[in-house]
Amino acid sequence: MRYISTRGGIVPISFKDAVMMGLASDGGLLLPQSYPVITRDHLNAWRSLSYPDLAFEVISRYVDDIPAADLKNIISRSYATFTHDEVTPLVKKDGVYILELFHGVTLAFKDVALQFLGNLFEYILAERHQTLNIIGATSGDTGSAAIHGVRGKQGISIFILHPHGKTSEVQALQMTSVTDANVHNIAVRGTFDDCQDMVKELFGDLEFKQKYALGAVNSINWARVLAQVVYYFYAWLRVTEETDAPVSFSVPTGNFGDIFAGYVAKRMGLPIDTLLLATNENNILTRFINEADYSLGEVVATVSPSMDIQIASNFERYLFHLFAGSPVRVTDAFAELKEHGRITCTPDEMEQVRKDFCSASVDQKATLQTICDFYGDSGYLLDPHTAVGVRAALDLLPTDSAKICLATAHPAKFGETVEQALGAPVPVPESVRELYGKPTRCDVMDADISAVREFIAAHIG
Numbered sequence: 001m002r003y004i005s006t007r008g009g010i011v012p013i014s015f016k017d018a019v020m021m022g023l024a025s026d027g028g029l030l031l032p033q034s035y036p037v038i039t040r041d042h043l044n045a046w047r048s049l050s051y052p053d054l055a056f057e058v059i060s061r062y063v064d065d066i067p068a069a070d071l072k073n074i075i076s077r078s079y080a081t082f083t084h085d086e087v088t089p090l091v092k093k094d095g096v097y098i099l100e101l102f103h104g105v106t107l108a109f110k111d112v113a114l115q116f117l118g119n120l121f122e123y124i125l126a127e128r129h130q131t132l133n134i135i136g137a138t139s140g141d142t143g144s145a146a147i148h149g150v151r152g153k154q155g156i157s158i159f160i161l162h163p164h165g166k167t168s169e170v171q172a173l174q175m176t177s178v179t180d181a182n183v184h185n186i187a188v189r190g191t192f193d194d195c196q197d198m199v200k201e202l203f204g205d206l207e208f209k210q211k212y213a214l215g216a217v218n219s220i221n222w223a224r225v226l227a228q229v230v231y232y233f234y235a236w237l238r239v240t241e242e243t244d245a246p247v248s249f250s251v252p253t254g255n256f257g258d259i260f261a262g263y264v265a266k267r268m269g270l271p272i273d274t275l276l277l278a279t280n281e282n283n284i285l286t287r288f289i290n291e292a293d294y295s296l297g298e299v300v301a302t303v304s305p306s307m308d309i310q311i312a313s314n315f316e317r318y319l320f321h322l323f324a325g326s327p328v329r330v331t332d333a334f335a336e337l338k339e340h341g342r343i344t345c346t347p348d349e350m351e352q353v354r355k356d357f358c359s360a361s362v363d364q365k366a367t368l369q370t371i372c373d374f375y376g377d378s379g380y381l382l383d384p385h386t387a388v389g390v391r392a393a394l395d396l397l398p399t400d401s402a403k404i405c406l407a408t409a410h411p412a413k414f415g416e417t418v419e420q421a422l423g424a425p426v427p428v429p430e431s432v433r434e435l436y437g438k439p440t441r442c443d444v445m446d447a448d449i450s451a452v453r454e455f456i457a458a459h460i461g
């Protein structure tokens with residue numbers, strides 16, 4: 001399997017090179033040249049597999065440059081860190097199936113991909129006698145999952161910038177309580193945008209970037225999408241053990257990574273009836289699907305902060321397929337976006353979009369109400385991101401379908417919001433309680449690029 005860029009500017013590369021490249025060197029995103037086909041026979045044979053064994057079946061079809069035994073080992077170590085023995089269990093509550101993706105160390109679905117990516121990085125770097133210095137900005141979830149994905153790993157250092165005092169308390173502690181020597185937390189006196197701007201500036205400084213072997217862990221790495229494809233298969237296999245109804249997935253969406261993994265599973269042949277893309281008030285993708293309106297707005301801060309995004313980075317991967325694999329068309333679309341703040345599609349393309357997805361936007365009032373009602377009806381607590389997907393599924397998916405809602409975070413991770421919705425305290429799991437006693441390490445700095453640059457240079461060693 002070789003990987004190509006959505007912008008058409010690279011010769012096809014291997015899986016390991018795709019992992020190390022992250023963003024394609026021509027500014028596009030990497031995709032496999034084709035999708036392996038999965039048949040009913042495969043699916044039947046996979047019913048009895050454990051999560052790691054299923055992950056190996058799915059992932060190995062995209063990887064031909066890592067020996068099977070090594071890949072198995074990477075996968076099994078990645079999922080051994082999950083606290084549930086099914087890794088991503090499916091539970092039925094009040095007529096919907098909740099796919100719990102939050103049993104990893106940082107209680108959000110990003111652990112599923114970043115535990116795997118951390119182990120892959122370590123393996124490839126050791127083989128190539130290279131080192132990597134990861135630099136990233138986070139508003140909370142990605143940074144903590146990335147830190148836990150690479151803590152203590154050989155050949156890797158990580159520097160994560162977060163806005164001081166502006167993440168949830170649990171998110172901050174999940175980052176600063178990791179005191180391994182290769183982990184550096186920088187709390188910036190400023191906003192998430194200040195953090196993001198400084199990271200962009202460091203990557204734009206090519207001399208600095210090369211000298212210090214800088215790398216990123218944002219959601220554009222193909223290996224992250226690939227790891228997420230697995231749980232669509234896992235959930236489908238579980239739900240079809242008890243029903244013949246058509247299977248649909250509802251996906252709370254920000255950067256389009258999670259739902260793109262569902263799209264990939266469907267292209268591979270997994271019989272998915274509907275992929276429902278759920279957004280909060282930052283609803284550019286919903287406007288696109290329902291009204292052919294892909295025009296940029298302002299980012300609105302909501303109670304589901306990990307979905308407060310206007311430009312969804314993985315959307316380019318879908319556009320490449322929508323435009324029948326034309327890099328010229330993709331490049332033109334992003335030129336139009338830059339110049340006019342929108343992307344326009346033909347009526348035929350929009351018809352295809354509506355075959356691929358349906359969509360709903362759920363506002364904050366409805367999100368809080370859903371947390372409250374769902375708890376009242378089933379006794380089950382939804383986090384605010386999951387609640388967006390559940391509300392959309394209840395409103396839009398046919399009553400006779402098996403509705404699988406992706407639970408992207410544990411309710412305790414956004415405990416303040418859940419308490420606000422319920423008007424009652426939320427139980428705190430052991431792993432969160434433990435955070436409060438731990439020693440922490442974090443450097444608080446002004447939003448000053450030269451200070452950040454000096455700090456990084458001094459700590460890379």
Ligand SMILES: *Cc1c(COP(=O)(O)O)cnc(C)c1O
Binds near residue numbers: 306
């Ligand atoms: C990142 C995140 C999302 C959005 O996922 P995308 O892959 O960016 O669409 C949803 N919920 C939670 C809790 C997240 O951390």
